[in-house]
Amino acid sequence: MVSAASSSKLSEHNISSQPHAWSLLANIAALPLSFAIISLISFCTLLYNKKTALNQSSSERSSNAVPFIVFQEPDWTLLHKSAEQYRTHNLRLLQTLSQGLDILLFNKELTNLDNITGRLQNRIDRLSEIFDQDQDLLQTQVFVPFETTYVLPDGEPANSTNTFSSRTADHSYDDPHQVVAHIVRDWTAEGKQIRRQLYDWCLSKIDKSGLRIMVPGAGMGRLAWELARNKHAWVEALESSVGMAAAAASILQRKQSGMIHPYSSDQLSNEVNSSQRYLRVQYPDVDDLSTKQGHLSYTVADFLSLNGVVNNQSKFDVVVTCFFLDTASNVLEYITMITKLLRPKGGMWVNVGPLQWHQKSQIRFSADELYNIIEEVGFQIMEWGVDVAPIEYRSSDKVVRSTHYDAYCPLRFVAVLK
Ligand SMILES: C[S@@+](CC[C@H](N)C(=O)[O-])C[C@H]1O[C@@H](n2cnc3c(N)ncnc32)[C@H](O)[C@@H]1O
Structure with a gap:
């Protein structure tokens, strides 16, 4: 399954220089049914035997830290x-x-x-x-390299020749303002109201424990963490931005906390009260970051690069997309990927988020057009609606900070593969 070309690429990685490299066995124990890992265990064992000292004592490992999986060396x-x-x-x-x-x-x-x-x-x-x-x-x-677990995708994605393939690097979410905004959204008291309206809704759609759930475009990882912790699920967060992943790792892997001034570098326009700029917030807003009986791992990769790793053993019961669909260059590729990842007959897709297609989006469907597509590719739509009340993105602490209002009325749906 692992091509010679890709294994030689991996061998260039200086794994032994990683701080506290994890032992593979520990990773396997810590990981959910991570699609990639399951299909690559034998190769990884070889690799780790070669590259890392496997004689680490368990005390050297961070306790209950979320493993961060990479297919290739992140661009630090x-x-x-x-x-x-x-x-x-x-x-x-x-x-x-x-x-x-x-x-x-x-x-x-x-x-x-x-x-x-x-x-x-x-x-x-x-x-x-x-x-x-x-x-x-x-x-x-925050912006420091994190401990990684290397696995390899299984060769080139099947559709890499697709003319509209969107796999060009997009670094817009490495922007520090994006990262700080997502820290606030996910891990501070200021983001609580937004999380209640979005993440709690996603959680309410999961009525069984022990499910395998994928959260692409996971950002700072809070939704994935809550699914693992509250639904006792095996969750794979997936995120392409190294900046987002680094910040998520500081919280979920190194369990660091901090105080930040998230509004300090806002634009000097639309400001209502200059002193609001100095507000300092504490993150994370929880003391216990363990996932309890659930499992969470976080893969740093482009969603479409999973094309090479998805196989029959790596199917998920649920895919949850939250403010993710509109990041696509070609949303048909995302939809194809979601159908491939889901267990046939019964795999569930839960979505919440706007259709504010990103600049790079080559195809920009309206909600009703998406409805047609999702039905036509084999889903039964169980629930569908667009919010009437707008939801802010970063925080909603009820302070009027700006003379400009920025919010979204997300499209929410639940669809099940027939
Ligand atoms: C609008 S943010 C939403 C983050 C998170 N879901 C939330 O609701 O806070 C979109 C996220 O998707 C990630 N993303 C965009 N395109 C991606 C891709 N092709 N593969 C994986 N992640 C991607 C971005 O880096 C960003 O973190």
């Missing part, structure tokens, strides 16, 4: 780029504020502006301090 340079991008953005923001301060100071027409001048100076000082703190946290804790 992206993490450095993300941290630098944050610094550059914040420097620009400070420069804009300083320019404003200069204009105030050199203004000759209006008088008695001392108060506002002081306020603006204070804003610059406070923000510089906050940016330093957040930059430090991101660089030392």
Whole structure:
């Protein structure tokens, strides 16, 4: 199953340099019916025997940490780029504020502006301090390489010749602002209301325990973690962004916590109250990160790259897509992948999210068109609807932060393979 070409590629990876490389046996015990792992156990054993010391004591392993699976060495340079991008953005923001301060100071027409001048100076000082703190946290804790477990996909995806194949690297979710927004959405008290409206709905559709569930586009991993923990399920989170995965690993693997100022580097537009920018939030909002009787592993890969690993033993009972469908270049590829991953006759697809097709999307269906497609490819649609009330994306702490309102009315559906 494993081609010579791909095994030689893997051997280039400096696995032994990974901090605390996991022993394979420990991984197998920790992983759910991870499609890739099951089909590749023998190869991996070979690989690990060759590449890593298998004599680690169990005390060396992080207890109950979520394994992060990769098919190839993640591009760690992206993490450095993300941290630098944050610094550059914040420097620009400070420069804009300083320019404003200069204009105030050199203004000759209006008088008695001392108060506002002081306020603006204070804003610059406070923000510089906050940016330093957040930059430090991101660089030392969030955007850092994480411990990985290597497995190999089984050769090239079958449809790699497809003209509309979307497998070009998309780094938009490595953007530090995306990562910070997702930390807030998933792992802070500020995101609780949003999670209740989205994640709780997904959980309510799972009525059995012990199911195998795949969550593609898992972001910071909270939905996948809740499915594992509350539904005692074997869950595979899957995510293509290394930045997202790194942040998720800091929480789910290294069990780190922190304080961050998620609104500090928002655009200097539509601001209602300048002091709201300084709000500091704590993450994660839970003390116990264990998945209890459930199992969670997190694969860092493009969803479409699973084409090469999916086989009969690797079928899932449920695929949950949350704010994921509209990230597709060609959503037909996602739908094909979902049907391949699901157990035939009875495999369930639960979806919640908008149809805000991404810039790269080559095909942009409306909800009613999607309904037709999903039925035509063999699903029975059990539930279908578009929310009337909009839901914010990052946090909904009921504070009016902005004169601009940004929210989505997600499409929700449950469909079962006939
Ligand atoms: C809008 S975010 C939603 C994240 C999460 N599901 C949530 O609701 O918070 C979409 C996520 O899908 C990931 N993603 C986009 N295209 C992907 C692909 N082809 N394979 C895997 N993940 C992908 C992005 O990196 C991002 O984390």
